[in-house]
Amino acid sequence: MGDPDRPLRLLLLNGIDIESGDLYDDIGARLRARGLDVDVLHETPAPLPEGTEPPWDVAVTNYRREDVATHARVVFGGTPQPRPTTLGWLEDAGVATMDWATASSRRDVWRLFGRWDVDRLILKPSFTFGGDGVCVFGRRSVPRMQWNPELDVICREVDPNDGDVYKVELMAGSVLIGWMSEAPPIRDRFADRRGHGIPGAYGERSLWDPPEAVAQPLREMNARLAEEGYGHMSVDLMRTSDGDFVAIELNNFSVAIWWTRQFEDFRERYADAIHRLVLGAPVGAA
Known part of the structure; x- marks a missing residue:
């Protein structure tokens, strides 16, 4: 998946809860320890111009995935549904x-x-x-x-x-x-x-x-x-x-994780799940 000569580039976006910033930073560190090249953002970036090469292979957001559709080849997140x-x-x-x-x-x-x-x-x-x-x-x-x-x-x-x-x-x-x-x-x-x-x-x-x-x-x-x-x-x-x-x-979507301060072992399971999503993402076919 992707270029075998470089780590997979992952964007972890906390798009809804600025108070969870340190928790997402912690999860980002856990994913880096697994060999991923991870950037953690706490504010949704502006859309990139059409035709721009996406800077990340995969993006995982806790908000709307369409918000970062131009920033990664594959995006995991939510979509408002009735x-x-x-x-x-x-x-x-x-x-x-x-x-x-x-x-x-x-x-x-x-x-x-x-x-x-x-x-x-x-x-x-x-x-x-x-x-x-x-x-x-x-x-x-x-x-x-x-x-x-x-x-x-x-x-x-x-x-x-x-x-x-x-x-x-x-x-x-x-x-x-x-x-x-x-x-x-x-x-x-x-x-x-x-x-x-x-x-x-x-x-x-x-x-x-x-x-x-x-x-x-x-x-x-x-x-x-x-x-x-x-x-x-x-x-x-x-x-x-x-x-x-x-x-x-x-x-x-919009599933915050502020309560991980109470249930700390959730963070490792959350990192595990993101890792599985990323490894299974069809980056090469995107």
């Missing part, structure tokens, strides 16, 4: 998901209350992060609702008595880490059945080992997506009242 698309990826991979639907009209929304026999629903807009724009609502709020019928999803609470979120971080077809974030149920946060902003990483975090029945289809899905140029991603899950895990969302 929630129906990413939930479809999970379902196509055989991963159980929460009850969700798109709604083309207010009548469709009202029907969901009856279909799921509930008094409140959750609106999750696409292209939002950290709970921004998430809305818990009851029947009376439907006439005032604003949403995109094609891009936004309406879902049922997974377990009204449990708000804990379980995360699986993936890259290069492997689980990097699993962790659980404690959170109260929605009714405790929104007693009047209305509210905005449900934090995605709420409360105390602890390591969590996902069951193989959960991890295997996620690994296989992530490996397929890596072949399409996707890099670090995370899948959020919750437990049903029966104890089963269901996925509630997939984040394929």
